[in-house]
Amino acid sequence: MDTERYDPASFEPGLADRWASSGAYTLTPPAADPAHLEAGAAADGGGGRAYYALTMFPYPSGDLHMGHAEIFTIHDALVRHLRMTGHRVLNPIGWDAFGLPAENAARKRGEDPRAWTYANIEEQRRTIARLGYSFDWSTVLRTCDAEYYRWTQWIFLELLDADLAYRREALVNWDPVDRTVLANEQVIDGRGERSGALVERIPRTQWFLRITRYADELLDGLDAIEWPERVKNAQRAWIGRSEGAEVRFTTADDGAEVVVYTTRPDTLYGATYFVFAPEHPLVLARMGDDPEYAAFRTEVSRRSEIERLSGLDGAGDDDEAGAGRAKRGVRLPFDMVNPVDGRTIPAFAADYVLMEYGTGAIMAVPAHDQRDLDFARQYGADVRVVVRPDDGTVLDPATMTEAWAGDGTTVNSGEYDGLPWQETKRRVIADLETRGLGSGRVNYRLRDWLISRQRSWGAPIPVVHCPDCGEVGVPRDQLPVRLPDDLDFTVQGSPLEAHPTFKHDVVCPRCGSADAVRDTDTMDTFVDSSWYFLRYLDPTSEDHAWPVAAAGRWLPVDQYTGGIEHAILHLLYSRFFVKALRDLGHVAADEPFARLLNQGQVIMGGAAMSKSLGNLVAPKEVYERFGVDTLRATMLFASAPEDDIDWADVSPTGMHKWLSRVWRLGVEHVARGGSAAGDAAGDDADGRALALRRAAAVAVEAAGREYAARKYNTAIARMMELTNAVNEALRTPPTPAVEAAVAEALRDLLLLLAPIAPFITEELWGRLGHDGSVHDQRWPEADPALLVLDEVEVPVQVDGKLRGRVTVPVGTSREDLEAAARAEPAVAAHLTGEVVKVVVVPDRMVNLVVKG
RNA sequence: GCGGGCGUAUCCCAAUCGGCAGAGGAAGGGGACUUAAAAUCCUCCCAGUGUGGGUUCGACUCCCACCGCCCGCACCA
Numbered sequence: 001m002d003t004e005r006y007d008p009a010s011f012e013p014g015l016a017d018r019w020a021s022s023g024a025y026t027l028t029p030p031a032a033d034p035a036h037l038e039a040g041a042a043a044d045g046g047g048g049r050a051y052y053a054l055t056m057f058p059y060p061s062g063d064l065h066m067g068h069a070e071i072f073t074i075h076d077a078l079v080r081h082l083r084m085t086g087h088r089v090l091n092p093i094g095w096d097a098f099g100l101p102a103e104n105a106a107r108k109r110g111e112d113p114r115a116w117t118y119a120n121i122e123e124q125r126r127t128i129a130r131l132g133y134s135f136d137w138s139t140v141l142r143t144c145d146a147e148y149y150r151w152t153q154w155i156f157l158e159l160l161d162a163d164l165a166y167r168r169e170a171l172v173n174w175d176p177v178d179r180t181v182l183a184n185e186q187v188i189d190g191r192g193e194r195s196g197a198l199v200e201r202i203p204r205t206q207w208f209l210r211i212t213r214y215a216d217e218l219l220d221g222l223d224a225i226e227w228p229e230r231v232k233n234a235q236r237a238w239i240g241r242s243e244g245a246e247v248r249f250t251t252a253d254d255g256a257e258v259v260v261y262t263t264r265p266d267t268l269y270g271a272t273y274f275v276f277a278p279e280h281p282l283v284l285a286r287m288g289d290d291p292e293y294a295a296f297r298t299e300v301s302r303r304s305e306i307e308r309l310s311g312l313d314g315a316g317d318d319d320e321a322g323a324g325r326a327k328r329g330v331r332l333p334f335d336m337v338n339p340v341d342g343r344t345i346p347a348f349a350a351d352y353v354l355m356e357y358g359t360g361a362i363m364a365v366p367a368h369d370q371r372d373l374d375f376a377r378q379y380g381a382d383v384r385v386v387v388r389p390d391d392g393t394v395l396d397p398a399t400m401t402e403a404w405a406g407d408g409t410t411v412n413s414g415e416y417d418g419l420p421w422q423e424t425k426r427r428v429i430a431d432l433e434t435r436g437l438g439s440g441r442v443n444y445r446l447r448d449w450l451i452s453r454q455r456s457w458g459a460p461i462p463v464v465h466c467p468d469c470g471e472v473g474v475p476r477d478q479l480p481v482r483l484p485d486d487l488d489f490t491v492q493g494s495p496l497e498a499h500p501t502f503k504h505d506v507v508c509p510r511c512g513s514a515d516a517v518r519d520t521d522t523m524d525t526f527v528d529s530s531w532y533f534l535r536y537l538d539p540t541s542e543d544h545a546w547p548v549a550a551a552g553r554w555l556p557v558d559q560y561t562g563g564i565e566h567a568i569l570h571l572l573y574s575r576f577f578v579k580a581l582r583d584l585g586h587v588a589a590d591e592p593f594a595r596l597l598n599q600g601q602v603i604m605g606g607a608a609m610s611k612s613l614g615n616l617v618a619p620k621e622v623y624e625r626f627g628v629d630t631l632r633a634t635m636l637f638a639s640a641p642e643d644d645i646d647w648a649d650v651s652p653t654g655m656h657k658w659l660s661r662v663w664r665l666g667v668e669h670v671a672r673g674g675s676a677a678g679d680a681a682g683d684d685a686d687g688r689a690l691a692l693r694r695a696a697a698v699a700v701e702a703a704g705r706e707y708a709a710r711k712y713n714t715a716i717a718r719m720m721e722l723t724n725a726v727n728e729a730l731r732t733p734p735t736p737a738v739e740a741a742v743a744e745a746l747r748d749l750l751l752l753l754a755p756i757a758p759f760i761t762e763e764l765w766g767r768l769g770h771d772g773s774v775h776d777q778r779w780p781e782a783d784p785a786l787l788v789l790d791e792v793e794v795p796v797q798v799d800g801k802l803r804g805r806v807t808v809p810v811g812t813s814r815e816d817l818e819a820a821a822r823a824e825p826a827v828a829a830h831l832t833g834e835v836v837k838v839v840v841v842p843d844r845m846v847n848l849v850v851k852g
Numbered sequence: 853g854c855g856g857g858c859g860u861a862u863c864c865c866a867a868u869c870g871g872c873a874g875a876g877g878a879a880g881g882g883g884a885c886u887u888a889a890a891a892u893c894c895u896c897c898c899a900g901u902g903u904g905g906g907u908u909c910g911a912c913u914c915c916c917a918c919c920g921c922c923c924g925c926a927c928c929a
């Protein structure tokens with residue numbers, strides 16, 4: 001038989017164009033349409049259950065890469081399967097279109113950032129369509145559109161009015177050559193990425209969002225959402241809640257009060273010295289004019305801490321980072337008094353105490369805190385043991401090099417001696433409160449979110465600074481505060497700042513003062529992406545940011561798919577936004593994303609794909625050679641969605657071979673004149689037809705379960721088994737009954753494969769004579785009668801070791817099964833002694849225990 | 853250092869509640885078809901589950917300890 005070869009290039013582009021241009025996956029009515037409320041409310045019926053499936057929108061820097069292809073392929077298989085199982089799926093796509101690369105292109109090559117961005121978006125859009133991803137093209141958004149960032153600014157004003165946005169001075173990275181503040185990503189080894197200048201930390205007044213107000217709720221809310229445990233743990237660690245006490249120490253000379261925060265108030269008697277953050281106000285007041293101290297501060301200031309202030313990731317991979325790095329400190333010319341025992345202890349300033357955490361000052365307990373012990377050994381401070389380890393370890397203050405932070409009994413602490421340390425902690429806090437020396441206190445590692453960016457390809461902060469009125473929000477009816485189209489990127493520093501009119505062509509919205517100026521900073525792009533999932537509900541509306549009623553229906557997002565790299569920042573900020581917007585009455589949900597799936601990365605030969613390593617594989621190379629279906633199926637077959645895919649280990653060739661086989665089985669069936677719909681008529685003397693029908697039922701049943709669990713790799717394996725079964729049935733010339741069973745099996749196979757390989761299944765669906773699109777069909781269900789077996793082979797163990805097998809009718813009683821097992825010769829040979837115990841699991845196994 | 857994850861055939865990977873270690877694929881050997889190759893088909897080969905204990909009638913699966921690798925966080929008092 002001369003068979004037409006599998007040539008995906010001959011039909012994939014045409015189908016892709018048709019799907020994209022015909023609005024094949026447009027949700028009707030749109031999510032914002034009130035009719036949705038009824039449609040969504042119906043459990044099934046007309047519309048099916050409303051389901052919001054979301055994948056992290058891409059940043060448009062160049063064409064799609066393999067990482068995108070993987071996320072979208074997983075997401076699309078999920079979405080297509082959901083549609084076939086009767087869900088009304090909201091499946092939007094957009095672009096996280098503000099950001100530094102556009103600005104860099106403008107600076108380096110003189111390109112217009114808007115044109116650069118839109119060209120990339122167009123390229124990505126075409127590739128997404130070509131790859132058959134079934135996004136709803138009617139709800140596209142781009143965060144750089146004024147129609148979008150107008151509402152980003154509106155949210156900022158809402159937060160400002162609610163005192164969730166505020167301005168204060170913070171230390172930032174300052175590039176003295178380019179005369180600009182740099183984001184942490186732009187600081188490499190302490191130098192500006194572009195200028196190479198040593199970056200300084202300078203104070204600058206910046207905008208913050210008060211995420212810390214939600215610290216407890218952000219922590220507690222994690223228990224209620226279905227996210228990977230590691231992501232939840234990362235957020236828990238980031239929020240960093242700790243319970244301890246604030247304690248009032250005083251200076252020995254003039255009795256000035258200095259509060260410390262400690263999680264171990266039970267070790268107060270072990271405090272042998274005192275440490276201030278280098279920039280602690282009391283220290284600055286006393287040491288401000290001292291040149292040696294100024295030199296010390298300059299040295300310390302090289303250490304960046306913007307990452308904590310801004311929430312941005314630092315480079316942080318050098319030896320200087322983390323615990324155990326050398327501490328720098330100076331002895332201050334005064335002492336402190338411990339309030340519980342009146343002892344005088346020396347005061348230091350050291351870089352290991354951070355002004356930003358706690359109170360900026362600590363009591364140092366070297367015996368029970370490793371950092372303090374390291375510092376004490378370096379600077380010759382005393383060590384006093386106040387906890388005796390429970391495990392018998394003996395601590396020698398003179399020689400110990402490892403602080404004891406484990407369980408133990410309080411010693412050398414006056415009235416508290418002999419108590420377990422936890423009990424001491426409780427009592428000390430209570431006593432401090434009674435005596436007015438301190439109080440219990442909860443602290444967080446989480447800082448407020450610094451959102452000011454001295455960049456020009458972002459949403460302008462909608463604030464006017466007036467000499468009389470101060471910071472005044474731009475009235476909402478004057479939004480958006482537009483980004484000028486004629487920014488000059490050749491200037492040093494901020495193009496917005498340098499623009500001829502942007503900053504100064506404004507009057508105070510409150511008093512009309514012409515001396516007012518616009519804020520020239522833009523917002524962190526993470527602000528843009530903290531609410532885009534709401535805007536998808538009505539992306540073109542000029543009346544509202546999103547329809548509140550529809551948000552009630554669609555939020556939280558049922559399923560969010562994206563990379564693990566956003567474990568903290570984007571996912572934490574989005575959670576914060578939803579909670580804040582909820583409290584402002586704009587959404588009803590507590591959380592943005594009910595379920596999260598973090599797909600693995602696509603790597604090559606064990607390393608990340610990168611241009612510099614020369615191991616880059618582009619999606620295009622793969623689909624131009626093998627077709628899109630092969631690319632998609634290869635990715636899904638390579639591993640479970642959460643696992644990394646090493647492209648060096650996978651075989652698009654093998655996948656292409658299998659799809660070719662599916663193709664051949666289909667077109668050959670058509671060539672033989674096989675019917676579309678299965679018709680069980682005809683004789684089936686050798687049972688081949690029944691065997692195939694059973695194999696198809698098993699595949700449908702198993703693949704269905706695996707789809708539900710999102711294990712596409714094993715679902716594909718089930719389909720491969722089914723193709724093997726069809727092949728087996730056709731080994732000898734088919735009878736009419738076999739031909740009918742083949743038709744059924746092929747139909748099932750195409751339905752099972754459709755979410756993964758949408759093109760070949762659609763093409764064969766038509767060729768096999770089925771009506772409509774394969775993607776509009778109901779998900780197949782297995783005929784239970786075909787899943788029931790007549791007989792089962794049951795393993796028989798003797799003393800837990802497999803000794804034989806017996807084949808018995810399904811449902812054989814325990815007694816009969818045991819008898820059959822004992823009668824099996826291979827088993828009987830091992831029954832040398834008395835059988836002391838018999839374990840029978842009907843239809844599953846028998847275990848005969850001989851030895852006592 | 854803390855947290856999370858992973859170690860199964862040559863390789864990638866499977867194995868509901870603990871119940872026959874192999875579903876699927878890749879690579880490799882042999883064969884059929886072919887003038888030949890490709891393609892296709894048939895067939896063979898391939899581990900006792902990182903190590904050591906424990907629980908159990910029975911452990912890849914549960915528990916403990918250790919080894920190795922990966923990821924995240926890391927001076928947060």
